[in-house]
Amino acid sequence: MASLSLSDGEEEFGWRITGLGSAFNQANGYVEAGITKYQFTHSSSSISGVVDSVRAPAxxxxTSTARRWVGYDPGTYDFWGYTRVKDGTYWPAGSDTVTVDSPAAQRPDDWGWSSVIRAGRPVRISAYEWNxxxxxxxxxxxYVGLPEYGAFERxxxxxxxxxxxxxxxxxxIRAMDPPVSTPRAPARGDxxxxxxxxDLMDSLNSI
Incomplete structure (x- = not known):
């Protein structure tokens, strides 16, 4: 009995139909195989909601066929597999559920001071660079799932x-629990x- 298996991915998923009665090719009467978003459990002369399909080779x-990746919107979906044969009949080929993930957040670039900051020298950072x-x-x-820090003043x-x-x-920075600890918060007059x-730069870049 044919069965469908789905594999998760980011903005895509894969599908595979296995257990066909014979090799998936035109010589054995197959025309195509695919998946539909509508429940399909009995043979029929027509089908709707086809999401993806592959043609049978000559x-x-x-006894299996597959599509490695199909682009799709993030979410959780139920799909039903099918095969179509030469006389036009569609046959069910199992069902499965898949979760299509959103793309992973991209880590921001490390921070580097443009100003020359060295021990023993006056610290001069422009307002633009601080902002x-x-x-x-x-x-x-x-990136780590926290809201923007609202207390920053321009x-x-x-x-x-x-x-x-x-x-x-x-x-x-400390609220993000960085691997490299933040420096002690300065007190008025420090x-x-x-x-x-x-140290602030090193702590931020350790995330």
Missing amino acids: SGGS QFCNRINDFRL AYSGDPITAEIVEHAVYA LMRASIFL
């Missing part, structure tokens, strides 16, 4: 790098040393 083959850093943090938060040219500004970055910005 000869050769085996971009906050955007990258939010990219990573979305920096403007001439704004000082305060403990509060850096503190938000620490908390926004000197913003180069190490804290390098």
Whole structure:
């Protein structure tokens, strides 16, 4: 008895019909095989809802046939297999359920400071670069399934790098439980040393 098996994939799935009574070819009377989205359990002279099909080769083959991948929208679906023979009759070939997954989220690129940040030298980061850093943090938060961090305030040219500004970055990264720990959140009046910005970068990039 013919049976249908389906294989999961990202925005696609595969199907395979096995257990045919003879090799799947035209010499044995087969015309095509495929799957339909509508329940199909009895032979019929017609069929609807065909999702995919393959033509039978002239000869050769085996008692199974398959399609490696079929592009499809994410979701969980029931499909029914069928074969069609020369006299026009469609025959059922089992059923199965498949889950088509959404594409996996792409990890954001590692962050790298454009500004020169070295121990013992004054830290000078432009407002534009700091805003971009906050955007990258939010990219990573979305990647791991967290919402964007809403407490970030846009920096403007001439704004000082305060403990509060850096503190938000620490908390926004820490919530993602990075493999490399975040630095200690600075307190009001703390000197913003180069190490804290390098540690923030390393912690974010470890995700």
